[in-house]
Amino acid sequence: MHNLTTDVMLHVSELSKAFGALRATDAVSLEVRVAEIHAIIGPNGAGKTTLIAQLAGEVLPDSGRIEFLGRDITRLPPYTRSHLGLARSFQITSVFLDMTLLDNVALAVQAHQGHSYRFWKAARRDAALVQPAMDLLSQVGLAERAHRLASDVSHGEHRQLEIAMALATRPKLLLLDEPMAGMGTEESARMVDILQGLKGRTAMLLIEHDMDAVFALADRITVLVYGQVIASGLPDAIRADTSVRRAYLGEDMTAG
Amino acid sequence: MKRAVILNRRSWTLWMGLILLALVPVFTSLTGQSFYLDLVNRLMILAIAALSLNLILGHGGMISFGHAAYLGIGAYCVGIPAYYDVYSGWVHFPLAIGVSALFALLTGAICLRTTGVYFIMITMAFAQMMFFALVSIETYGGDDGLVIESRSAFDPWLNLEDNLTLYYVTFASLAVCLYLMHRMVQSRFGMVIEGAKGNERRMQAIGFNTYRYRLTSYIMSGAMCGFAGALLGNFTNFISPEMMDWMRSGELIFMVVLGGVGSWFGPVLGTAAFILLEEWLSGITIYWQLLFGAILILTVLFNRGGPLRGANKTRNRHA
Numbered sequence: 001m002h003n004l005t006t007d008v009m010l011h012v013s014e015l016s017k018a019f020g021a022l023r024a025t026d027a028v029s030l031e032v033r034v035a036e037i038h039a040i041i042g043p044n045g046a047g048k049t050t051l052i053a054q055l056a057g058e059v060l061p062d063s064g065r066i067e068f069l070g071r072d073i074t075r076l077p078p079y080t081r082s083h084l085g086l087a088r089s090f091q092i093t094s095v096f097l098d099m100t101l102l103d104n105v106a107l108a109v110q111a112h113q114g115h116s117y118r119f120w121k122a123a124r125r126d127a128a129l130v131q132p133a134m135d136l137l138s139q140v141g142l143a144e145r146a147h148r149l150a151s152d153v154s155h156g157e158h159r160q161l162e163i164a165m166a167l168a169t170r171p172k173l174l175l176l177d178e179p180m181a182g183m184g185t186e187e188s189a190r191m192v193d194i195l196q197g198l199k200g201r202t203a204m205l206l207i208e209h210d211m212d213a214v215f216a217l218a219d220r221i222t223v224l225v226y227g228q229v230i231a232s233g234l235p236d237a238i239r240a241d242t243s244v245r246r247a248y249l250g251e252d253m254t255a256g
Numbered sequence: 257m258k259r260a261v262i263l264n265r266r267s268w269t270l271w272m273g274l275i276l277l278a279l280v281p282v283f284t285s286l287t288g289q290s291f292y293l294d295l296v297n298r299l300m301i302l303a304i305a306a307l308s309l310n311l312i313l314g315h316g317g318m319i320s321f322g323h324a325a326y327l328g329i330g331a332y333c334v335g336i337p338a339y340y341d342v343y344s345g346w347v348h349f350p351l352a353i354g355v356s357a358l359f360a361l362l363t364g365a366i367c368l369r370t371t372g373v374y375f376i377m378i379t380m381a382f383a384q385m386m387f388f389a390l391v392s393i394e395t396y397g398g399d400d401g402l403v404i405e406s407r408s409a410f411d412p413w414l415n416l417e418d419n420l421t422l423y424y425v426t427f428a429s430l431a432v433c434l435y436l437m438h439r440m441v442q443s444r445f446g447m448v449i450e451g452a453k454g455n456e457r458r459m460q461a462i463g464f465n466t467y468r469y470r471l472t473s474y475i476m477s478g479a480m481c482g483f484a485g486a487l488l489g490n491f492t493n494f495i496s497p498e499m500m501d502w503m504r505s506g507e508l509i510f511m512v513v514l515g516g517v518g519s520w521f522g523p524v525l526g527t528a529a530f531i532l533l534e535e536w537l538s539g540i541t542i543y544w545q546l547l548f549g550a551i552l553i554l555t556v557l558f559n560r561g562g563p564l565r566g567a568n569k570t571r572n573r574h575a
């Protein structure tokens with residue numbers, strides 16, 4: 001038991017957030033352990049994105065507590081969480097459209113190389129930024145696209161860029177908000193490969209609608225319905241859980 | 257390949273512009289038309305102000321509608337010491353920069369908590385507060401302003417009393433400010449400012465405290481504009497609250513927009529276009545402001561990136 005608790009990276013307890021009468025997050029408790037991929041599934045409107053926003057610090061919860069690496073981060077701003085090792089990707093692509101892919105990633109690298117009150121040296125010719133950024137682009141398969149403007153590349157490539165930017169902050173835990181959203185089968189498969197390759201390097205909290213991807217990647221799964229956790233456990237247990245079947249998965253389960 | 261061509265074209269324009277500016281006094285002394293020396297001098301002073309505004313407006317996406325306040329502050333930092341018979345430029349200019357930076361820090365700390373139209377309104381409100389504060393101080397002329405008896409003297413080297421000296425000091429200041437801006441925009445700091453304009457939420461998610469960087473750029477912009485204000489006070493030999501009127505702030509925005517928001521020496525070209533148009537049109541008809549307005553509207557509609565938009569777009573692409 002004691003051993004288990006020291007393995008926990010992210011400990012969320014009794015987290016609640018209401019928007020008016022809507023209880024978007026209703027006493028949610030969950031844990032993410034070192035090096036695991038923890039998936040959160042649930043129907044539309046289950047409060048998954050609101051939950052991620054609270055974990056990332058963009059939305060403050062009404063009550064409850066978020067502990068990351070033993071530290072209470074419930075009220076910390078997003079940029080401080082980033083420096084503690086918490087990174088996120090966005091469901092709706094959120095990159096710097098008028099910069100190149102390389103600039104996008106270099107900026108994320110720069111954020112974690114001390115302060116940026118450096119006014120003289122050209123950032124785009126700074127090997128300390130360009131080299132790591134280039135490496136990260138290679139890792140997500142975007143090396144040849146490095147000098148294209150972010151507004152000029154495809155949706156799938158935006159998603160890959162999102163991952164590269166998150167990785168640039170050298171995260172201990174990655175919050176992935178529907179990384180496969182809007183992707184074709186082929187692109188989805190490539191993203192699964194990319195995430196599979198990151199397994200072990202960083203823990204991940206994955207929100208995803210694509211059940212094939214979830215069951216291919218997840219070590220554990222938490223099911224969220226109307227802001228409440230209705231089940232949490234190993235993939236096989238979730239697959240067999242009758243309340244989950246009734247609430248959400250239905251016939252799709254056999255697909256996994 | 258393409259990049260080299262554009263850089264060449266850009267630097268060619270820049271060098272030609274600087275050489276032209278440097279030669280203006282030769283032209284005016286040969287033809288005896290000192291009027292043009294004054295015109296270009298004023299143009300360059302306002303170009304420094306527009307350049308400073310472009311840092312926050314063009315690169316940082318912060319639309320300050322109160323930037324003329326810094327011109328006024330800078331000018332009063334020459335005028336008020338001069339009122340007490342302190343004519344040293346070593347006092348005036350550091351004071352102008354310091355007070356402007358302080359004003360930017362205090363007001364920026366509040367303004368930058370807002371965005372969009374609220375930011376525009378609150379920057380304008382602070383500038384108007386400064387305006388009315390100076391209107392109410394009778395000692396320094398109130399509404400009527402104050403004549404500066406003698407310009408800044410940088411003993412033992414320079415004295416701005418001489419128009420030609422003032423011209424070349426302004427010219428050198430503009431060149432230095434252009435170079436500073438060029439370095440800064442491409443530095444790590446410049447990347448952060450640019451990023452915060454494009455996507456502040458993402459900037460915070462990757463670990464930047466955007467508020468602090470924005471505030472820093474706001475202070476730097478204010479300080480540079482205050483410096484331009486000190487030059488302006490010297491140039492006009494006169495200070496009045498009218499210098500920081502909100503219409504002056506609007507004019508500065510137009511200069512930046514005319515030249516192409518966020519481009520490097522666009523503000524200089526924009527200021528030149530603004531001043532020369534104003535001069536030319538007002539010579540043609542007393543209804544020149546009507547024509548002027550129409551030209552401004554057409555510029556914004558059909559030339560949104562300004563005359564340099566090609567060079568400006570490409571800047572982000574090179575690595």
